[in-house]
Amino acid sequence: MLSVIRTIWNVFLHSFRRRVTIQYPDEKPYLTPRTRGRIILSRDPDGGERCVACHLCSAVCPVDCIALQATEDENGRRYPEFFRINFSRCIFCGLCEDACPTYAIQLTPDFEMSEHNRQNLVYEKQDLLISGPGKYTGYNFWRVSGVQIEGKDKGEAENEAPPTDVYRLTP
Amino acid sequence: MGTIYIDGKPYEADPQNNLLHVCLSLGFDLPYFCWHPALNSVGACRQCAIKQFKGEQDKKGKLVMACMTPASPDTRISLLDPDAVAFRAGIIEGMMLSHPHDCPVCDEGGECHLQDMTVMTGHDYRRAEFQKRTFRNQDLGPFLNHEMNRCIQCYRCVRFYRQYAGGKDLNAFSINNTVYFGRNEDGVLENEFAGNLVEVCPTGVFTDRTLKQHYTRKWDLRMAPSVCGHCGVGCNVTLGERYSLLRRVVNRFNSEVNGYFLCDRGRFAYEFVNSPNRIRTPQLDGEAISGEAAEWEFQNLTSSRDRLIGIGSPRASLEANFALRQLVGADRFFAGVESKEWTLITTMIDILKRGPARSPALNEIEHSDAVLILGEDVTNSAPRMALSLRQSVRQQPMEIAKKLQVPLWMDDAVREVVQDQRGPFFISAPFATRLDDIAAITYRAAPDDAARLGFAVAHEIDANAPPVPGLHEKMRAMARVIADALKKAKRPLVVSGPSCRSLAVVESAANVAKALCGFSQPAMLGLLTPECNSFGLALLGAHALDEAVALTGKDATVIVLENDLYRRLPLEKADALLGSAARVIVLEHLSNTTSARASLLLPAATIAESDGTLVSNEGRAQRYFSVFPHQAEVRESWRWLRKPQWSSLDDVLSDLAKEVPQLAAVVNAAPSSKFRVDGAKVPREPHRASGRTAMTANLTVVEPKPPVDPDSALSYTMEGAPLQPPGALQPFFWSPGWNSIQSVNKFQSEIGASLRTGDPGVRLIKPSGKGEYFTQIPSHFVRREREWLVIPIEHIFGTEELSQHAPAIATLAFKPYLALNASDAGSLGLANEGEELEIELGGAKHRLPAKILPDLPAGVAGIPNGLDFAFGEVFPTWRRIERVS
Incomplete structure (x- = not known):
């Protein structure tokens, strides 16, 4: 009898506590920028596509939901001819972001991807590519890589000496 | 065998080998760069450092290079010693000082020996803050991409290119930390084996340029064991596919056949499979129809058995040829080769069957110690064999190294001993060949004279061999020199083939081999075949194509x-054969003149999309497996032609074994489709293959059922047993920690020796008797007034039919020419090379630019084999040649 009264009393007290339930979707919760939600493909500070089609994200993906094909443009830059994610399979593990050597793939706090038709969860590159550098503002892979591209000759990358003269015979 | 101690544990080791060889053979992971199983040790990279101890009491030990230290009995070494581990990590760190930050965009990434070794030594953080040295790259032609920044200066490229393959135009330049590997100027690498640099280079300096057009990582490739179909040697290759596009070819190790290397034709010809000329839908009188309709139509057309004429092909599988032979009956099955070439092929088979000489595998060719080549430019007609022949000249001089007790794996020391000495190597061919630089004697002669030399050599070895009437004293002396050298050899080899289109040349080679066998040593007789399954077709039995022309008619299909x-x-014969028939059914991969005349055209699967068996010029039957399922309307030729009771390749093979007893052994060329490893099929995809749920998601998000392969023990997916399958089913080489092709070390019974589960292929031809001497000796070649004996000249790029559809190869294909020697050109009043000459070929007059081949015998002219208007000419043939004024 006593315990019943205590329970009723407790319930009564709780009605004066601060509410923790968020009225989603009317009210949006705060999600940190590092939340592992939908991925995007970012661009480097110069506006070029960051993805260099190295295939590391697709290799690391535990549900094999990333497929892409590498190709090269006339400037010598490698990029994905197509880049496809099947979000109906994605488990938001974030391993692709970890594997990405160019900061191209970034996970965003967006997770609201409900669809009536599963086919609409297949995202192509144009659906993924954003116009900015995302969380990592300064990095440009091509400035570090030794590969020659239009506008960056051999020896012009970071920490590179000018090309050697092969005909030089002095040590 | 002796006992050595590795980290305190005893192991059996052959003292003839070095410690790196032994450690790798025993399955230890020891990093290395400059060492290569085919190129041996030079001790340049210092990466394989280990600790060696003087005895059980010695705790201090000293660092030695495993590759430069013999595995003498009671050697005590440690791989895990902290000093050795730190030393190896230091070496890698040094190599990585200037290695660019390229891996994500490097084609080698994921199968890079440098990556593997870096991970193996544990170097994972760059401490150096210096600038990286950089290099400019070169354009090395359509096959190879050059990215010198990545170089770690292991020297393997130049050692392979110059010392192993005999190339001249790749070298090391500059000094100190700026050593550069390239040509003296941009240009196509001349050597026919340059493509191997892709695999020889431990990192991404030399990468496959054709793969770059449709790049895919190794881990994403679906791979299958296959056999190269672009010449008769039958090299083992691994094909790689992704998104139904054939992506590349890499070498598949077979210790008896191609070992570690391929030729450039074999490596880069694969792109014909992706050609826009592919026939992909069946056509009835030019109208596309469905596969089912085509099958029904085919049944309809072929149901009246007595009027069928079947024309087989030396480039189609045994199974496809057999299926056609069963359909039309042995009497009306024709070889698809005109009678002269067919006589040559059947004679060659006959020679090998009756003995006594055995046809050698490439490995045996490499170890032969005296070679006579009659009438062949091997580099152009069977390129991979030329690479093996090039090694053979080192065999005799290496005996000196053995006497001096220099271990044969100590490459630099052996080369120091050998210097420029070469074993006996003789070439008789109508023109200069790419092996002339290693030959002791080169004899330029018309086919008849080459044959006479062969007959003369045979007579010099064995007096019972028929003598050559009217032999010139100079030629007799030459024959004597050659005969003496061959007699002294322990493993003499005679090589010949059909390139000269001369029966006498082949017969003379057979005589030399027989004479040698009678003398003492078991001689080998290597006979080249024009196509990948010429011998298979000959063993199956068929009539020459010319005979089909007589049989055709209004009531024939x-x-x-x-x-x-x-x-x-x-032209007129082919027109007669096809034109007068009521119906022409053609099964083909690529559109050509014949397929254009088909009333029913059936798309046939290529070597990459079908399973089958090819018989190489060695007489080795080898199975190839499809790397991806063929598209809807494309089918394997044998499936189009099949009997109703055949449901899989096994059924065809068991019938083949029953019907043709001499081919019974082909069943054993590879395990049947029922074979399982640990209860599962062998996976074609590596366990890292990616994108399964996204690859086709653009079409439909519902993942399709994986394709089923009823014909082989391989599965199209990654599901399967991760165990080493039998050699014939090995889809790729990959081992934990060893992602590059060098992981083959882990699959061999011993480094460089056969695969642990056996090398693929079964030999079908065994010499059964003593053979007989051929006595038809041609008379001396006599030139004619104003007429030239026109011979075909083989070209590695351009002669073979399918490889021309590969864009990279097409760019290097020969330009049409008519070759004459300088004095003949002078007699025609030619002032310059390139001036036009007129010759009648294929029933019409053609103009060809002149090419001066100084070595061509007077009275002989050469045209490249593969000229489209010269098809159907039976060479050699006498023709008038005139200068266009």
Whole structure:
């Protein structure tokens, strides 16, 4: 009898506590920028596509939901001819972001991807590519890589000496 | 064998080998760069450092290079010693000082020996803050991409290119930390084996440029064991596919056949499979129809058995040829090769069957110690064999190294001993060949004279061999020199083939081999074949193509299997054969003149999309497996032609074994489709293959059922047993920690020796008797006034039919020419090379630019084999040549 009264009393007290339930979707919760939600493909500070089609994200993906094909443009830059994610399979593990050597793939706090038709969860590159550098503002892979591209000759990358003269015979 | 101690544990080791060889053979992971199983040790990279101890009491030990230290009995070494581990990590760190930050965009990434070794030594953080040295790259032609920044200066490229393959135009330049590997100027690498640099280079300096056009990582490739179909040697290759596009070819180790290397034709010809000329839908009188309709139509057309004429093909599988033979009956099954070439092929088979000489595998060719080549430019007609022949000249001089007790794996020391000495190597061919630089004697002669030299050599070895009437004293002396050298050899080899289109040349080679066998040593007789399954077709048995022309008629249906008859017969004969038939059914991969004449055209699967068996010029039957399922309307030729009771390749093979007893052994060329490893099929995809749920998601998000392979023990997916399958089913080489092709070390019974589960292939031809001497000796070649004996000249790029559809190869294909020697050109009043000459070929007059081949005998002219208007000409042939004024 006593315990019943205590329970009723407790319930009564709780009605004066601060509410923790968020009225989603009317009210949006705060999600940190590092939340592992939908991925995007970012661009480097110069506006070029960051993805260099190295295939590391697709290799690391535990549900094999990333497929892409590498190709090269006339400037010598490698990029994905197509880049496809099947979000109906994605488990938001974030391993692709970890594997990405160019900061191209970034996970965003967006997770609201409900669809009536599963086919609409297949995202192509144009659906993924954003116009900015995302969380990592300064990095440009091509400035570090030794590969020659239009506008960056051999020896012009970071920490590179000018090309050697092969005909030089002095040590 | 002796006992050595590795980290305190005893192991059996052959003291003839070095410690790196032994450690790798025993399965230890020891990093290395400059060492290569085929190139041996030079001790340049210092990466394989280990600790060696003087005895059980010695705790201090000293660092030694495993590759430079013999595995003498009671050697005590440690791989895990902290000093050795730190030393190896230091070496890698040094190498990585200037290695660019390229891996994500490097084609080698994921199968890079440098990556593997870096991970193995544990170097994972760059401490250096210096600038990286950089290099400019070179354009090395359509096959190879050059990215010198990545170089770690292991020297393997130049050691392979110059010392192993005999190339001249790749070298090390500059000094100190700026050593550069390249040509003296941009340009196509001249050597026919340059493509191997892709695999020889431990990192991404030399990468496959054709793969770059449709790049895919190794881990994403679906791979299958296959056999190269672009010449008769039958090299083992691994094909790689992704998104239904054939992506690349890499070498598949077979210790008896191609070992570690391929030729450039074999490596880069694969792109014909992706050609826009592919026939992908069946056509009835030019109208596309469905596969089912085509099958029904085919049944309809072929149900009246007595009027069928079947034309097989030396480039189609045994199974496809057999299926056609069963359909039309042995009497009306024709070889698809004109009678002269067919006589040559059947004679060669006969020679090998009757003995006594054995046809050698490439490995045996490499170890032969005296070679006579009669009438062949091997580098152009069977390129990979030329690479093996090039090694053979080192065999005799290496005996000196053995006497001096220099271990044969100590490459630099052996080369120091050998210097420029070469074993006996003799070439008789009508023109300069790419092996002339290693030959002791080169004899330029018309086919008849080459044959006379062969007969003379045979007579010098064995007096019972028929003598050559009217032999010139100079030629007799030459024959004597050659005969003496061959007699002294322990493993003499005679090589010949059909390139000269001369029966006498082949017969003379057979005589030399027989004479040698009678003398003492078991001689080997290597006979080249023009196509990948010439011997298979000959063993199956067929009539020459010319005979089919007589049989055709208004009531005949001609079925042509993977063959362009306009390449085989003169125009009018081919027209007669196809034109007068009521119906022409053609099974083909690529559109050509014959397929254009088909009333029913059936798309046939290529070597990459079908399973089958090829018989190489060694007489080795080898199975190839499809790397991806063929598209809807494309089918394997044998499936189009099949009997109702055949449901899988096994059924065809068991019938083949029953019907043709001499081919019974082909069943054993690879395990049947019922074979399982640990209860599962062998996976074609590596366990890292990616994108399964996204690859086709653009079409439909519902993942399709994986394709089923009823014909082989391989599965199209990654599901399967992760165990080493039998050699014939090995889809790729990959081992934990060893992602590059060098992981083959882990699959061999011993480094460089056969695969642990056996090398693929079964030999079908065994010499059964003593053979007999051929006595038809041609008379001396006499030139004619104003007429030239026109011979075909083989070209590695351009002669073979399918490889021309590969864009990279097409860019290097020969330009048409008519070759004459300088004095003949002078007699025609030619002032310059390139001036036009007129010659009648294929029934019409053609103009060809002149090319001066100084070595061509007077009275002989050469045209490249593969000229489209010269198809159907039966060479050699006498022709008038005039200068266009």
